[in-house]
Amino acid sequence: MTIEQLRERTRSGHRRATFVGxxxxxxxxxxxxxxxxxxxxxxxxxxxxxxxxPSDLRS
Structure with a gap:
């Protein structure tokens, strides 16, 4: 995920993710x-x- 995608997700209340490394x-x-x-x-x-x-995370 990119920084902008992560910022948008957290603004909308979606904070759960999976670390994949x-x-x-x-x-x-x-x-x-x-x-x-x-x-x-x-x-x-x-x-x-x-x-x-940020690229180590998946939604």
Whole structure:
């Protein structure tokens, strides 16, 4: 997803996403906390929070 797509999703209330990582094989659900200019603050369902690249997320 692009930064603009993520911003639009969070504006409309859709914050759930899945982190797939660089390989596209991981599958860790969570929610978008905040969208920055080049990264996304993401809270995984297990409580871990991290900044991730927007292309590593799927809706």
């Amino acid at each position: 660089m390989s596209g094989r991981a599958s860790r659900p969570g929610r978008i906390v905040r969208v920055y200019s080049s990264s996304v603050e993401f809270r995984f369902d297990d409580g871990e929070q991290s900044r991730v690249h």
